[in-house]
Amino acid sequence: MPKKKLFEPKKIPKYAVSVARPFVSLSTDIPKNDHVITIQPHSDALFTDNTNGHQSGPKDMPETYMGIAVVVTFCFNCPVGLVAILASVISKEWFIKGNIEVARKCGVVSLLVSISGMIVTVLAVVAIILYSTWHKH
Numbered sequence: 001m002p003k004k005k006l007f008e009p010k011k012i013p014k015y016a017v018s019v020a021r022p023f024v025s026l027s028t029d030i031p032k033n034d035h036v037i038t039i040q041p042h043s044d045a046l047f048t049d050n051t052n053g054h055q056s057g058p059k060d061m062p063e064t065y066m067g068i069a070v071v072v073t074f075c076f077n078c079p080v081g082l083v084a085i086l087a088s089v090i091s092k093e094w095f096i097k098g099n100i101e102v103a104r105k106c107g108v109v110s111l112l113v114s115i116s117g118m119i120v121t122v123l124a125v126v127a128i129i130l131y132s133t134w135h136k137h
Helices: 066-076 078-097 100-134
Strands: 022-027 036-041
Touching: 066 078, 066 100, 078 100
Parallel strands: none
Antiparallel strands: 022 036
8 A cells, every 4th residue: 555645746837826835845754753844935936847847947037226226225316216226126026926027127127217316316416516606696
């Protein structure tokens, strides 16, 4: 009589996307029938199915430009920098959900918002300096 398995993983269709569902494995090589359940974070978004139905390695995460967004927030323009940080966080969330194209686009939005925040701040400072020097009485 075959041994009954305590845990049998479900087969997931290759078109299904899972967001951070836990991966549970059961170790049976411990003496006296003591079983240890190990829970590890697992996301199918990091893997892709090729044409044979096998999983390939992890996908590269697109750039989120979080560093530039933080620099803009603290050094240039706080409100615009916060919008850039938000776009960067949304980019990472889309990557975790498995939509890499939208994640890449949100990362580019974060970069463009950061650059525009720097340009607007520098232009405003230059305009204030020029105005104050030309309008002295």
